[in-house]
Amino acid sequence: MSKINPVKHEMPVQPPKERIKNFNEVALGYSEETALAEANRCLGCKKPKCVEGCPVDVPIPDFIKKIKERDFLGAARVIKSKNSLPAVCGRVCPQENQCEKYCIIGKKADPVGIGRLERFVADYELAHGGETVEKLPPSGKRVAVIGSGPAGLTAAGDLAKMGHQVTVFEALHVAGGVLMYGIPEFRLPKDIVQAEIKKIKELGVEIKVNYVVGKLDSIDDLLAEGYDAVFIGTGAGLPYFMNLPGENLNGIYSANEFLTRTNLMKAYQFPQSATPIKVGETVAVIGAGNVAMDAARTALRLGAKESYIVYRRSEKEMPARREEIEHAKEEGVKFALLTSPVEFHGDENGNLKAMTCIKYELGEPDSSGRRRPVPVEGSEYEMKVDNVVMALGQGPNPLVPRTTPGLEITPRGNIVADEETGVTSKAGVYAGGDIVTGAATVIMAMGAGKRAARAIDEYLRPKA
Amino acid sequence: MHKIVHKEVFSPVIKLFEVEAPKLAAKAKAGQFFMLRIDERGERIPLTIADYNCQAGTITTIFQEIGHTTKELGKLAEGDYILDLVGPLGEPTQIKNYGTVVCVGGGVGIAPIHPIARALKEAGNEVISVIGARNKELLFWEDKMAAVSDRLIVCTDDGSYGHKGFVTDVVKQLAEEGEIARVWAIGPMPMMRAMAATTKPLGIKTTVSLNPIMVDGTGMCGACRVSVGGETKFACVDGPEFDAHLVDFDLAMRRLAYYKDEEKRAEAAGSCGSGGACGCQK
Numbered sequence: 251m252s253k254i255n256p257v258k259h260e261m262p263v264q265p266p267k268e269r270i271k272n273f274n275e276v277a278l279g280y281s282e283e284t285a286l287a288e289a290n291r292c293l294g295c296k297k298p299k300c301v302e303g304c305p306v307d308v309p310i311p312d313f314i315k316k317i318k319e320r321d322f323l324g325a326a327r328v329i330k331s332k333n334s335l336p337a338v339c340g341r342v343c344p345q346e347n348q349c350e351k352y353c354i355i356g357k358k359a360d361p362v363g364i365g366r367l368e369r370f371v372a373d374y375e376l377a378h379g380g381e382t383v384e385k386l387p388p389s390g391k392r393v394a395v396i397g398s399g400p401a402g403l404t405a406a407g408d409l410a411k412m413g414h415q416v417t418v419f420e421a422l423h424v425a426g427g428v429l430m431y432g433i434p435e436f437r438l439p440k441d442i443v444q445a446e447i448k449k450i451k452e453l454g455v456e457i458k459v460n461y462v463v464g465k466l467d468s469i470d471d472l473l474a475e476g477y478d479a480v481f482i483g484t485g486a487g488l489p490y491f492m493n494l495p496g497e498n499l500n501g502i503y504s505a506n507e508f509l510t511r512t513n514l515m516k517a518y519q520f521p522q523s524a525t526p527i528k529v530g531e532t533v534a535v536i537g538a539g540n541v542a543m544d545a546a547r548t549a550l551r552l553g554a555k556e557s558y559i560v561y562r563r564s565e566k567e568m569p570a571r572r573e574e575i576e577h578a579k580e581e582g583v584k585f586a587l588l589t590s591p592v593e594f595h596g597d598e599n600g601n602l603k604a605m606t607c608i609k610y611e612l613g614e615p616d617s618s619g620r621r622r623p624v625p626v627e628g629s630e631y632e633m634k635v636d637n638v639v640m641a642l643g644q645g646p647n648p649l650v651p652r653t654t655p656g657l658e659i660t661p662r663g664n665i666v667a668d669e670e671t672g673v674t675s676k677a678g679v680y681a682g683g684d685i686v687t688g689a690a691t692v693i694m695a696m697g698a699g700k701r702a703a704r705a706i707d708e709y710l711r712p713k714a
Numbered sequence: 715m716h717k718i719v720h721k722e723v724f725s726p727v728i729k730l731f732e733v734e735a736p737k738l739a740a741k742a743k744a745g746q747f748f749m750l751r752i753d754e755r756g757e758r759i760p761l762t763i764a765d766y767n768c769q770a771g772t773i774t775t776i777f778q779e780i781g782h783t784t785k786e787l788g789k790l791a792e793g794d795y796i797l798d799l800v801g802p803l804g805e806p807t808q809i810k811n812y813g814t815v816v817c818v819g820g821g822v823g824i825a826p827i828h829p830i831a832r833a834l835k836e837a838g839n840e841v842i843s844v845i846g847a848r849n850k851e852l853l854f855w856e857d858k859m860a861a862v863s864d865r866l867i868v869c870t871d872d873g874s875y876g877h878k879g880f881v882t883d884v885v886k887q888l889a890e891e892g893e894i895a896r897v898w899a900i901g902p903m904p905m906m907r908a909m910a911a912t913t914k915p916l917g918i919k920t921t922v923s924l925n926p927i928m929v930d931g932t933g934m935c936g937a938c939r940v941s942v943g944g945e946t947k948f949a950c951v952d953g954p955e956f957d958a959h960l961v962d963f964d965l966a967m968r969r970l971a972y973y974k975d976e977e978k979r980a981e982a983a984g985s986c987g988s989g990g991a992c993g994c995q996k
Contacts, residue, residue: 421800421930422800422932423751423758423797423798423800460798460800461800462932465802466737466738466741466802467741487932487933488933488934489936491939493946497946498940498941498946498965500968500969500971500972504935504937506936507929507936507937510929510930510934511929515757515758515929520976520979521782521976521979521982521983522755522983523755524755524756524782524783524980525757525758525929526757526973526976526977526979528972528973528976599968599971600964600965600968600969600971600972601972647934648933648951649933
């Protein structure tokens with residue numbers, strides 16, 4: 251341990267003052283030399299703990315060993331055996347709660363920068379052209395995957411490698427789900443997402459965009475058309491609002507609308523892109539998860555002078571990643587904590603002008619273990635705002651559940667599916683990702699897609 | 715990519731496209747809409763399905779050129795392609811035998827009322843259709859509406875063709891002549907609001923098809939939210955048809971106007987030749 255540098259190698263970033271004027275990626279990635287130096291911090295454990303923390307079982311010490319040997323394409327091959335979207339995961343996974351949390355070095359010093367190394371390898375492969383991944387011979391079975399977000403893409407990639415013929419059905423005009431419409435360009439460049447999706451297509455996966463299952467075809471139609479199994483990965487795309495007076499005033503967006511206009515439709519390039527977005531001087535984002543941080547940072551880049559996170563608990567309870575909160579602070583996002591809106595006020599044209607907020611204090615811990623916020627009587631005050639973005643979380647979109655008889659649904663509208671296999675109450679139909687768990691992380695959805703692909707493969711293979 | 719197989723120009727601003735979309739044509743029902751995006755730089759806009767032909771694998775839409783995207787669309791010719799079409803979206807019209815029904819189409823709203831009138835007629839209703847526009851130039855499909863109606867009344871605001879007057883006056887007159895079970899009214903927001911105000915005191919159940927701003931059209935963003943009976947609804951998945959007597963039209967009209975400055979900028983950018991890339995719109 252004594253020879254090992256205790257500090258994780260820094261990744262160069264765009265300076266905050268510069269980056270809030272553009273949508274370019276904030277973190278710039280390791281150079282070959284830095285990657286090599288960081289890889290050399292890995293002990294190459296015989297029984298690696300880090301792998302236990304990875305929801306898709308990437309053989310971490312194996313790929314890091316390849317980096318040490320400067321065999322970067324070899325490292326990519328190792329990762330790709332388990333993970334179809336490494337350039338995405340290396341950027342957006344909360345490694346501090348996953349692989350890096352279990353790293354042995356992390357007990358006494360900084361853990362190995364596994365995410366940064368994964369990102370380096372994936373970017374290297376995208377830039378230098380990787381080799382084709384091995385595929386099993388055709389099984390003659392067809393699988394329909396509903397939704398092309400992280401869960402669906404992972405299931406599709408794995409099933410294709412297993413030799414099955416896979417068709418992905420996507421409602422939007424481009425594949426990627428939240429990777430395209432939700433996570434901003436400055437955290438996850440869309441060219442990179444599309445480059446990784448292209449690799450999945452090269453495995454023989456067909457992606458049909460503009461295809462709304464539940465409207466064009468139902469799940470039953472797909473089964474009748476000859477698909478042998480179906481995987482549902484439609485995510486949690488239904489925005490929650492607060493049902494407060496004035497919530498339908500102009501200028502109040504759901505985070506989904508705000509981010510979809512910006513990311514998917516590239517409204518930040520308006521009018522070269524035809525989709526408009528309107529951001530005034532002061533923007534308040536309600537909520538404090540990763541989506542809220544994304545929205546608050548996006549507002550600054552769209553020209554807002556002030557961008558607030560308004561959250562009814564304190565900083566300690568904020569569900570966003572530490573790194574996202576730090577980046578937001580560096581960029582000048584302000585935090586109105588222990589605060590929540592109760593009413594919105596507009597002008598004569600119905601445009602938002604102000605909101606009444608109430609202050610909260612923290613009471614006893616609730617069922618989630620977080621201290622329950624209690625409103626402070628008489629603490630109402632008015633805050634001038636031009637735009638509000640509601641980032642309170644999302645529920646499951648009901649389109650597929652509503653049109654699939656025999657599919658068991660929870661009272662909240664999520665699909666009931668086995669955590670290990672994705673098996674639902676309907677024969678041949680599997681589900682995973684946010685549509686089952688509620689809004690979670692990219693990598694959790696990918697893990698679910700991976701496990702479901704394994705279960706679907708077993709279901710489709712003729713029994714010996 | 716979807717090929718435009720047929721184009722008709724009804725007036726300098728109202729145009730019809732018949733577009734290849736076999737799967738959509740096979741599944742479309744009266745009352746539904748679709749979203750389209752012309753090209754890579756384009757925005758997504760909702761348009762109603764005016765007709766569908768399963769044999770030919772086509773859908774027909776009629777649109778009015780009111781801004782950047784519809785003007786760009788209007789420039790396309792037969793044989794050109796539209797990049798993205800997605801649908802059918804929204805809940806179909808509830809078609810039953812109600813008795814005598816009135817189908818009202820105002821302006822470009824004549825297009826979406828057509829499949830509804832046809833379906834109601836096929837379900838055994840006595841269909842009285844009322845179509846109206848500001849002037850004769852903005853009217854179209856009189857023949858097609860006549861073919862799916864037991865009776866057709868045409869009117870123009872300026873009296874340049876048919877009855878002089880508003881569609882609301884015609885409906886009021888019809889209600890005096892005999893019992894009307896239901897009214898469907900589709901057209902500009904002020905016309906639908908006026909229709910709601912006309913039929914409410916008469917106690918005639920009235921359905922309107924709302925046309926709020928939409929982005930995805932599948933229920934994931936709430937851009938299209940409207941207030942119906944005091945509750946927030948997403949027009950793209952809960953509608954677009956709603957009980958006219960419960961709709962907050964003032965709110966809906968204010969929400970439609972939110973981007974009007976940006977729409978003007980987009981239009982100006984569209985005519986500058988470089989899509990505003992020259993910086994002329996900054």
